[in-house]
Amino acid sequence: MKLLVTGGAGYLGSEVCRQAVERGFEVLATRFHTPPPYGMPIHLDVRDHAEVQRVLMRHGPDVVVHTAYVQGGPAMAETIVRGSRAVAAAAHRSGSRLVHLSTDLVFDGEQGAPYAEAAEPRPLLDYGAAKLEAECLVTQAHPGALVVRTSLLYGKPGPQEALALRDDVELYTDEIRCPTLVDELAAALLELAELDVFGPLHVAAPDAISRYEFARLLRAAAGGDPDGVHGAPSPRYGSGSGRVRNVALDSSKAAGLLPTKLRGAAAAIGLSA
Numbered sequence: 151m152k153l154l155v156t157g158g159a160g161y162l163g164s165e166v167c168r169q170a171v172e173r174g175f176e177v178l179a180t181r182f183h184t185p186p187p188y189g190m191p192i193h194l195d196v197r198d199h200a201e202v203q204r205v206l207m208r209h210g211p212d213v214v215v216h217t218a219y220v221q222g223g224p225a226m227a228e229t230i231v232r233g234s235r236a237v238a239a240a241a242h243r244s245g246s247r248l249v250h251l252s253t254d255l256v257f258d259g260e261q262g263a264p265y266a267e268a269a270e271p272r273p274l275l276d277y278g279a280a281k282l283e284a285e286c287l288v289t290q291a292h293p294g295a296l297v298v299r300t301s302l303l304y305g306k307p308g309p310q311e312a313l314a315l316r317d318d319v320e321l322y323t324d325e326i327r328c329p330t331l332v333d334e335l336a337a338a339l340l341e342l343a344e345l346d347v348f349g350p351l352h353v354a355a356p357d358a359i360s361r362y363e364f365a366r367l368l369r370a371a372a373g374g375d376p377d378g379v380h381g382a383p384s385p386r387y388g389s390g391s392g393r394v395r396n397v398a399l400d401s402s403k404a405a406g407l408l409p410t411k412l413r414g415a416a417a418a419i420g421l422s423a
């Protein structure tokens with residue numbers, strides 16, 4: 151299989167590439183600034199519609215896994231919305247299957263958790279709104295696209311691991327997520343690449359836990375004292391600095407499809423906080 155992964159140097163993208171190379175796939179890993187550690191690097195700025203078309207038509211991958219994004223800043227909307235639409239249109243034109251990455255933050259977390267695929271998205275944050283707009287444009291441009299919504303990723307040194315070790319931040323006791331091991335998600339994505347499923351699919355670990363509980367687990371696993379993690383309720387979102395509350399995903403549909411079983415954080419980290 152020929153696989154093209156956008157964001158080949160990213161936290162998730164690099165793990166997808168690593169596992170795909172290990173499985174013997176031909177792997178094209180797109181490079182923006184950072185060189186991808188696995189696969190054949192190809193420069194790609196997803197905001198450049200013409201470059202996206204050129205790369206996909208030239209290489210004709212069987213499957214595109216679209217992870218590239220930025221979570222904030224002036225380039226966010228252009229990268230997430232315009233970039234995702236460009237990738238979807240080009241993947242459709244080149245006859246490639248598309249697995250598009252999205253987020254639990256398309257939901258507002260106020261009621262209805264755990265959210266199944268049929269739940270109505272209502273993002274609270276600009277990031278979630280951009281990801282939802284991208285989902286809609288991707289589905290229009292490539293009706294066969296699979297839209298994978300997932301939650302906080304962890305499992306190799308990254309933002310969650312760093313946050314859990316900081317003494318100067320408060321971790322919210324009422325922000326509920328389904329933290330998911332990046333290597334298990336990558337394995338699931340490679341399985342989904344070969345299945346005939348499309349539309350939104352929730353792919354996250356089954357345990358819904360707070361950011362605070364999650365940080366305790368990570369700190370303990372790193373050999374630290376979990377009681378050193380500072381917990382606090384989140385500010386109201388109306389204050390401008392707020393967060394979503396309970397955006398736990400119901401991933402039972404994916405669990406029924408996938409050979410890879412995603413483990414909850416307590417079981418995966420192997421400790422209890």
Ligand SMILES: NC(=O)c1ccc[n+]([C@@H]2O[C@H](COP(=O)([O-])OP(=O)(O)OC[C@H]3O[C@@H](n4cnc5c(N)ncnc54)[C@H](OP(=O)(O)O)[C@@H]3O)[C@@H](O)[C@H]2O)c1
Nearest residue numbers: 157159160161162182183184195196218219251301302303
């Ligand atoms: N991480 C999480 O906890 C989480 C949770 C839910 C959903 N997701 C979703 O999972 C996906 C991957 O997340 P991640 O954490 O792996 O992201 P990441 O580590 O921040 O990686 C993002 C990648 O996108 C690349 N990129 C940025 N702008 C680009 C552009 N204009 N053109 C091409 N590439 C560009 C970056 O390249 P450079 O490094 O070279 O700048 C980087 O390789 C995202 O779609 C995200 O919405 C992530």
